[in-house]
Amino acid sequence: MREVYRMAENPRMGILPPVMNLPASVRLSDADPSYPVFEIDHPTCTARVALHGAHVMSWRPVDEEEVLYLSPDAVFKEGKAIRGGIPVCWPWFNAHPADASQPSHGLVRGRFWEFLGATEDVRGVTLRFGIRVGIWNAELTVKTGEELEVALESKNVSEVPVLVSGALHTYLGVSDIEQVRVVNLDGCTYLDTVGERQTRIQKGDVIFDKEVDRIYESSSSILLVDDLSGRTILVEKSGSPSTVVWNPWAEKAAALADLPDEGYLKFCCIEAAIANDRAEIVMPGAAHVLMTRISVEE
Numbered sequence: 001m002r003e004v005y006r007m008a009e010n011p012r013m014g015i016l017p018p019v020m021n022l023p024a025s026v027r028l029s030d031a032d033p034s035y036p037v038f039e040i041d042h043p044t045c046t047a048r049v050a051l052h053g054a055h056v057m058s059w060r061p062v063d064e065e066e067v068l069y070l071s072p073d074a075v076f077k078e079g080k081a082i083r084g085g086i087p088v089c090w091p092w093f094n095a096h097p098a099d100a101s102q103p104s105h106g107l108v109r110g111r112f113w114e115f116l117g118a119t120e121d122v123r124g125v126t127l128r129f130g131i132r133v134g135i136w137n138a139e140l141t142v143k144t145g146e147e148l149e150v151a152l153e154s155k156n157v158s159e160v161p162v163l164v165s166g167a168l169h170t171y172l173g174v175s176d177i178e179q180v181r182v183v184n185l186d187g188c189t190y191l192d193t194v195g196e197r198q199t200r201i202q203k204g205d206v207i208f209d210k211e212v213d214r215i216y217e218s219s220s221s222i223l224l225v226d227d228l229s230g231r232t233i234l235v236e237k238s239g240s241p242s243t244v245v246w247n248p249w250a251e252k253a254a255a256l257a258d259l260p261d262e263g264y265l266k267f268c269c270i271e272a273a274i275a276n277d278r279a280e281i282v283m284p285g286a287a288h289v290l291m292t293r294i295s296v297e298e
């Protein structure tokens with residue numbers, strides 16, 4: 001059964017079509033029409049995706065606990081990135097490579113995207129969003145089911161080659177950050193950005209007993225092992241030469257108004273990224289795809 005949403009007073013005309021044919025497992029939250037959130041309730045999973053930032057806020061496979069961390073102090077208003085879930089940091093990562101006046105982590109996590117459509121089948125629900133930024137057309141495809149796959153396609157619609165960087169900045173929920181390990185980065189070179197920036201080599205698993213903010217040179221899949229809960233999360237990716245691992249720890253967490261002081265204990269960011277110094281060249285008319293796929297290991 002396909003539902004039809006006719007938003008009479010559509011406060012987001014232009015980014016939400018006036019009539020939306022949503023599949024049976026998808027509904028538009030009626031909490032705040034000015035801040036549309038798609039709610040998915042499918043036999044394989046539940047999930048929530050905000051139109052603002054095309055931001056996956058929640059994903060819970062059937063028979064599992066919530067996989068993503070969403071700050072209870074997150075702010076839901078235009079221009080402010082949601083703290084948690086999967087912020088889309090694009091078309092650059094962290095500070096703009098050439099213009100310090102630009103916002104950190106790009107332009108689009110603080111904007112409403114255009115809703116392009118939703119489909120479903122027995123495996124799950126797919127949502128698509130789009131946004132135009134200068135010479136870029138971006139499309140984000142969110143595939144929810146027993147796995148969560150988010151793919152960001154950056155298409156260069158100009159006549160000249162351009163560079164793209166960015167990240168799918170995933171906040172994974174953990175029981176206690178001091179009892180988790182990130183596995184499969186052993187031996188990788190990384191830039192440690194805490195304090196004086198240093199290049200180092202990872203020795204063994206990544207553990208957390210202080211602030212961690214590292215850009216690893218790795219294209220591999222990695223595992224987040226939560227020894228306390230017994231849950232292991234697999235993070236696969238493509239189109240991403242950099243893996244960012246981040247936890248702000250206590251001092252930085254206390255300085256973030258949209259994160260509880262103890263919030264840092266409950267998440268680990270594992271980001272499929274293209275760090276600015278590893279930016280990808282996209283030829284005129286071509287596109288680059290950055291993808292992350294998350295699954296819970298049995």
Ligand code: TA6
Nearest residue numbers: 081094104105169213244246271
């Ligand atoms: O991905 C790690 C990082 O770049 C950290 O340096 C920290 O700034 C984090 O992203 C969160 O950034 P935000 O702008 O969302 O507070």
